[in-house]
Amino acid sequence: xxxxxxxxxxxxxxxxxxxxxxxxxxxxxxxxxxxxxxxxxxxxxxxxxxxxxxxxxxxxxxxxxxxxxxxxxxxxxxxxxxxxxxxxxxxxxxxxxxxxxxxxxxxxxxxxxxxxxxxxxxxxxxxxxxxxxxxxxxxxxxxxxxxxxxxxxxxxxxxxxxxxxxxxxxxxxxxxxxxxxxxxxxxxxxxxxxxxxxxxxxxxxxxxxxxxxxxxxxxxxxxxxxxxxxxxxxxxxxxxxxxxxxxxxxxxxxxxxxxxxxxxxxxxxxxxxxxxxxxxxxxxxxxxxxx
Amino acid sequence: xxxxxxxxxxxxxxxxxxxxxxxxxxxxxxxxxxxxxxxxxxxxxxxxxxxxxxxxxxxxxxxxxxxxxxxxxxxxxxxxxxxxxxxxxxxxxxxxxxxxxxxxxxxxxxxxxxxxxxxxxxxxxxxxxxxxxxxxxxxxxxxxxxxxxxxxxxxxxxxxxxxxxxxxxxxxxxxxxxxxxxxxxxxxxxxxxxxxxxxxxxxxxxxxxxxxxxxxxxxxxxxxxxxxxxxxxxxxxxxxxxxxxxxxxxxxxxxxxxxxxxxxxxxxxxxxxxxxxxxxxx
Numbered sequence: 001x002x003x004x005x006x007x008x009x010x011x012x013x014x015x016x017x018x019x020x021x022x023x024x025x026x027x028x029x030x031x032x033x034x035x036x037x038x039x040x041x042x043x044x045x046x047x048x049x050x051x052x053x054x055x056x057x058x059x060x061x062x063x064x065x066x067x068x069x070x071x072x073x074x075x076x077x078x079x080x081x082x083x084x085x086x087x088x089x090x091x092x093x094x095x096x097x098x099x100x101x102x103x104x105x106x107x108x109x110x111x112x113x114x115x116x117x118x119x120x121x122x123x124x125x126x127x128x129x130x131x132x133x134x135x136x137x138x139x140x141x142x143x144x145x146x147x148x149x150x151x152x153x154x155x156x157x158x159x160x161x162x163x164x165x166x167x168x169x170x171x172x173x174x175x176x177x178x179x180x181x182x183x184x185x186x187x188x189x190x191x192x193x194x195x196x197x198x199x200x201x202x203x204x205x206x207x208x209x210x211x212x213x214x215x216x217x218x219x220x221x222x223x224x225x226x227x228x229x230x231x232x233x234x235x236x237x238x239x240x241x242x243x244x245x246x247x248x249x250x251x252x253x254x255x256x257x258x259x260x261x262x263x264x265x266x267x268x269x270x271x272x273x274x275x276x277x278x279x280x281x282x283x284x285x286x287x288x289x290x291x
Numbered sequence: 292x293x294x295x296x297x298x299x300x301x302x303x304x305x306x307x308x309x310x311x312x313x314x315x316x317x318x319x320x321x322x323x324x325x326x327x328x329x330x331x332x333x334x335x336x337x338x339x340x341x342x343x344x345x346x347x348x349x350x351x352x353x354x355x356x357x358x359x360x361x362x363x364x365x366x367x368x369x370x371x372x373x374x375x376x377x378x379x380x381x382x383x384x385x386x387x388x389x390x391x392x393x394x395x396x397x398x399x400x401x402x403x404x405x406x407x408x409x410x411x412x413x414x415x416x417x418x419x420x421x422x423x424x425x426x427x428x429x430x431x432x433x434x435x436x437x438x439x440x441x442x443x444x445x446x447x448x449x450x451x452x453x454x455x456x457x458x459x460x461x462x463x464x465x466x467x468x469x470x471x472x473x474x475x476x477x478x479x480x481x482x483x484x485x486x487x488x489x490x491x492x493x494x495x496x497x498x499x500x501x502x503x504x505x506x507x508x509x510x511x512x513x514x515x516x517x518x519x520x521x522x523x524x525x526x527x528x529x530x531x532x533x534x535x536x537x538x539x540x541x542x543x544x545x546x547x548x549x550x551x552x553x554x555x556x557x558x559x560x561x562x563x564x565x566x567x568x569x570x571x572x573x
Contacts, residue, residue, distance in 0.1 A: 116293035142315035165303035286458035
């Protein structure tokens with residue numbers, strides 16, 4: 001949706017309410033939305049403040065809003081005495097490699113579905129979409145048995161490969177590729193370009209907006225993913241951030257203030273994405289209903 | 292050539308989704324504690340699921356959670372979408388705030404609310420006490436635990452559903468609303484007689500998505516209550532997970548529970564697809 005359209009649709013309703021400033025409705029609405037803002041932001045802010053408290057402050061009754069002493073050591077100790085760097089790098093590695101792999105294989109499949117006629121195409125496409133109906137949760141046990149029989153438990157590839165083929169990614173990129181004129185591909189073929197070269201050099205660059213949406217979602221999914229890495233990463237050195245946070249939280253050897261500091265640091269990259277790519281994320285969700 | 296292009300994607304689907312799905316169905320008729328030796332038990336696992344009191348408890352928890360989660364999420368997301376849509380002042384800001392929890396890792400969300408709802412040192416009970424109330428054990432008493440889990444579940448997903456509904460609202464023809472306003476219809480009448488009926492297809496999508504999400508809930512509960520207190524917030528996915536990783540290990544029973552969960556999710560996803568196709572046809 002273009003900026004202009006969006007602005008027009010945003011105005012759609014406001015024009016109904018006329019220009020009398022500020023009506024009872026506006027005041028009620030704004031109050032309501034401010035209350036909502038409080039219910040959403042206050043817990044997050046409380047949590048961030050907690051991460052700067054020492055053990056005494058964390059156990060204080062009644063609880064203190066601000067730390068009596070800003071315990072920055074919660075953060076430094078996460079690096080020095082605990083393996084935060086390791087978990088963070090595991091998350092970065094799994095997220096980035098998986099996202100590149102997802103973009104590659106999803107766009108290849110999307111290209112075949114959008115631009116070739118071949119036997120079984122429609123069947124395979126329907127099958128791809130049908131994969132949405134089998135979420136990880138329902139095949140938890142058999143997939144774990146399959147993955148462990150393949151020797152993929154406790155490996156990075158075990159975390160990366162199985163979830164790399166996303167039905168949603170194929171769908172989004174395919175829909176976008178349908179809008180690329182066939183003549184362009186035909187012309188390249190006449191010029192003697194190979195099939196893979198056409199795909200990599202001509203089609204992919206044209207699909208940048210669709211690839212961007214899939215990349216954003218893949219990063220979000222992978223960074224926040226818990227259940228899958230929990231199954232695969234059973235050794236501490238392979239823990240991604242969510243797995244590390246969930247499992248360390250249950251252990252008495254790791255102080256709670258360190259877990260808090262690690263949690264706050266783990267959401268920073270996602271907040272950056274949120275600030276800079278909110279528009280793409282919101283539009284992606286609105287159009288496809290994916291999450 | 293096209294087969295080469297689809298091959299990697301299809302290979303992963305077959306190895307890591309289709310094959311496990313078939314295996315899961317098979318295993319659900321067996322008993323196994325190590326994943327290597329399987330003893331056939333016929334429909335024993337399914338009969339156990341419908342007879343075992345522990346599983347009955349899990350089923351009751353899941354049903355309670357899903358029903359309340361779906362109803363509250365749907366009603367609130369409609370309300371929030373309508374309100375945000377009408378807002379002129381700082382609309383983008385409020386929309387962003389509403390959407391923020393969707394971005395957070397569910398694990399961190401569980402930790403956040405675990406901190407906020409703490410009976411002794413949590414800020415919520417401090418507020419309640421300052422207002423003269425007691426200090427309820429949100430994460431200690433079974434009933435309150437379920438309420439906390441439902442509340443946090445809604446808190447996480449509300450922005451997601453509202454965004455989809457907002458897109459639905461933008462699709463409503465403006466001239467209809469203007470005509471009604473010119474005929475002297477009140478804002479409330481416009482909402483009730485024009486907007487809500489036109490929003491019905493989107494609302495249906497929300498209902499279906501929320502049902503699917505409800506049945507899949509696991510992550511944030513893991514760090515919020517861990518399925519407690521006394522198993523009061525153990526839902527079906529955690530039950531399946533525990534059958535593979537906590538004693539007693541029962542791969543067959545867990546797989547059977549997975550098959551049942553699959554049938555539920557399949558039904559709702561299929562419904563979503565069919566309705567989606569119907570919408571496109573109109």
